[in-house]
Amino acid sequence: MSDMPSRPAGxxxxxxxxxxxxxxxxxxxxKLRHPWRMVLAIVLAAIAVLFIIDAAVNRPxxxxxEVGKYLFDVRVIEAAGYTLQLTIYSMVIxxxxxxxxxxxxxxxxxxxxxxxxxxxxxxxxxxxxxQLVFWGLIGVIYKTIDVGIPFTEPWVSFDTGELFxxxxxxxxxxxxxxAAYMAEIVRAGLLAVDxxxxxxxxxLGLGWWHTMSRVILPQAMRVIIPPTGNEVISMLKTxxxxxxxxxxxxxxxxxxxxxxxxxxxxxxxxxxxxxxLAITSILMVGQYYLEKHFAKGVDQRPAPQRPTVATxxxxxxxxxxxxxxxxxxxxxGGGA
Amino acid sequence: MNAAETPMVKAEAVSKAFGSNTVLxxxxxxxxxxxxxxxxxxxxxxxSTFLRCINHLETVSAGRLSVDGSLVGYRQHGDxxxxxxxxxxxxxxxDIGMVFQRFNLFPHMTAVENVMLAPxxxxxxxxxxxxxARALELLxxxxxxxxxxxxxxxLSGGQQQRVAIARALAMExxxxxxxxxxxxxxxELVGEVLEVMKGLAKxxxxxxxxxxxxxxxxxxxxxxxxxxxxxxxxxGDPREVLSNPQHQRTRAFLSKVL
Numbered sequence: 001m002s003d004m005p006s007r008p009a010g011x012x013x014x015x016x017x018x019x020x021x022x023x024x025x026x027x028x029x030x031k032l033r034h035p036w037r038m039v040l041a042i043v044l045a046a047i048a049v050l051f052i053i054d055a056a057v058n059r060p061x062x063x064x065x066e067v068g069k070y071l072f073d074v075r076v077i078e079a080a081g082y083t084l085q086l087t088i089y090s091m092v093i094x095x096x097x098x099x100x101x102x103x104x105x106x107x108x109x110x111x112x113x114x115x116x117x118x119x120x121x122x123x124x125x126x127x128x129x130x131q132l133v134f135w136g137l138i139g140v141i142y143k144t145i146d147v148g149i150p151f152t153e154p155w156v157s158f159d160t161g162e163l164f165x166x167x168x169x170x171x172x173x174x175x176x177x178x179a180a181y182m183a184e185i186v187r188a189g190l191l192a193v194d195x196x197x198x199x200x201x202x203x204l205g206l207g208w209w210h211t212m213s214r215v216i217l218p219q220a221m222r223v224i225i226p227p228t229g230n231e232v233i234s235m236l237k238t239x240x241x242x243x244x245x246x247x248x249x250x251x252x253x254x255x256x257x258x259x260x261x262x263x264x265x266x267x268x269x270x271x272x273x274x275x276x277l278a279i280t281s282i283l284m285v286g287q288y289y290l291e292k293h294f295a296k297g298v299d300q301r302p303a304p305q306r307p308t309v310a311t312x313x314x315x316x317x318x319x320x321x322x323x324x325x326x327x328x329x330x331x332x333g334g335g336a
Numbered sequence: 337m338n339a340a341e342t343p344m345v346k347a348e349a350v351s352k353a354f355g356s357n358t359v360l361x362x363x364x365x366x367x368x369x370x371x372x373x374x375x376x377x378x379x380x381x382x383x384s385t386f387l388r389c390i391n392h393l394e395t396v397s398a399g400r401l402s403v404d405g406s407l408v409g410y411r412q413h414g415d416x417x418x419x420x421x422x423x424x425x426x427x428x429x430x431d432i433g434m435v436f437q438r439f440n441l442f443p444h445m446t447a448v449e450n451v452m453l454a455p456x457x458x459x460x461x462x463x464x465x466x467x468x469a470r471a472l473e474l475l476x477x478x479x480x481x482x483x484x485x486x487x488x489x490x491l492s493g494g495q496q497q498r499v500a501i502a503r504a505l506a507m508e509x510x511x512x513x514x515x516x517x518x519x520x521x522x523x524e525l526v527g528e529v530l531e532v533m534k535g536l537a538k539x540x541x542x543x544x545x546x547x548x549x550x551x552x553x554x555x556x557x558x559x560x561x562x563x564x565x566x567x568x569x570x571x572g573d574p575r576e577v578l579s580n581p582q583h584q585r586t587r588a589f590l591s592k593v594l
Binding site: 208215294 | 422428429443444446458489
């Protein structure tokens with residue numbers, strides 16, 4: 001609709017294609033000035049520059065050479081690797097379990113629904129630090145895991161302390177806690193999908209699994225991914241709590257341990273922070289591409305199913321397009 | 337009775353209640369093979385609910401409803417009636433195509449992917465190339481050969497509804513249900529959808545159409561059924577019913593829509 005005919009403003013919108021005359025003159029307005037914006041920008045920039053200069057020159061406690069020395073220390077790189085592994089493993093488990101819990105919460109079966117609800121209540125209602133300490137003590141609470149018929153002699157018996165490493169317990173502890181939050185995110189995503197989608201898939205004869213995996217979940221992903229990205233980044237930092245298990249090879253605990261020897265806590269905190277920031281940045285890039293993938297067929301905002309408004313702009317029925325295409329030969333303006 | 341004489345749809349005293357709210361009261365009607373039946377009536381008259389009962393999107397509370405000789409959603413063994421397993425109910429639905437008022441196209445798939453979805457998943461063993469060729473053929477049939485790679489959001493309402501018709505035809509149904517297929521469309525886009533439906537009717541498809549398009553009903557339908565308050569008030573030849581309604585309620589309704 002670029003060809004607006006030159007008519008006085010306020011007249012009725014002309015029929016499309018009527019504007020072959022000269023286009024109207026573009027508006028040459030004097031730009032509105034915002035002097036206070038400029039002042040604010042200058043003040044903020046000045047504060048930032050001052051802070052950076054001060055940090056570089058006046059604060060020996062930062063000890064930048066020390067930061068440089070340890071930034072790529074083998075122990076630190078290994079620790080970053082552990083942190084990344086803890087994040088990825090626990091998030092993968094949490095997402096899968098979260099989907100299961102979300103589906104359980106939407107189940108018509110009251111027992112299934114209550115179990116999911118109770119899980120959420122328990123794992124969201126207690127601090128993750130407390131849960132991690134519990135997981136660390138599992139060897140004390142459950143000394144062995146027995147397989148067999150209850151109240152009879154077990155067939156096989158595992159020693160819990162030998163079976164589970166602290167790394168494994170840390171992953172489980174983080175994952176089970178996170179699953180409770182993921183369940184709510186997934187549930188929100190599933191509820192955001194138009195009910196008509198479910199009906200259309202059902203009417204085509206698709207079963208529950210196909211409807212879920214091909215129709216509902218792919219659309220729910222658009223709603224699920226942004227908060228999940230949030231959770232991944234949050235998880236990256238929550239891994240610093242697994243020292244409660246105790247698992248001590250991840251980034252924060254490892255750098256703290258080094259600092260305990262060098263008596264220089266601040267540079268090691270900076271080293272850890274730089275690594276956390278670097279990993280977060282990489283994760284954000286990944287999230288961007290995931291969001292793009294699942295935005296297929298959708299504009300920036302979720303378009304409501306009602307199509308009437310936007311139609312004429314994108315694909316108004318070109319008069320030449322229909323006659324040959326529609327099977328019955330004559331197509332006058334419709335039924336009546 | 338041989339297969340050719342079995343009516344495609346047979347409803348005997350079908351009733352439906354949502355809790356204490358009775359929506360359908362003892363509906364009895366028959367749709368023969370190749371017949372087009374138009375259901376008209378004021379909103380809330382139960383016509384959409386009845387349509388949804390036919391492919392078991394809603395369950396019937398009383399009476400018998402069968403499609404092509406077999407009960408919808410149930411299985412009869414002697415004098416006992418068993419609920420169908422969801423898998424078998426899904427299988428039953430594959431023979432029944434449905435078109436919705438709001439299209440309900442899958443927005444994350446292109447037009448051709450929408451049409452291909454059900455056959456790809458359900459007709460195992462058919463090579464993908466063949467499924468796609470068939471889908472493109474169907475899109476051409478509804479006049480959208482050149483729009484196969486467009487997402488629903490890039491199509492006009494009329495085009496979306498035509499894709500929805502192609503999608504419903506993809507499983508080669510023996511019966512097509514239309515639930516107010518043109519009610520959500522701009523007036524100028526109604527014609528193209530009705531045209532496709534007329535073509536479908538001419539090709540011999542059995543159709544049940546809930547509609548407010550009396551012109552379409554007059555021209556295409558073999559039978560017109562007027563419903564109000566969950567009962568069939570009047571039915572018969574559409575020209576007959578439309579020009580000479582017998583009941584006061586039919587007359588009152590038609591005087592408002594015609």
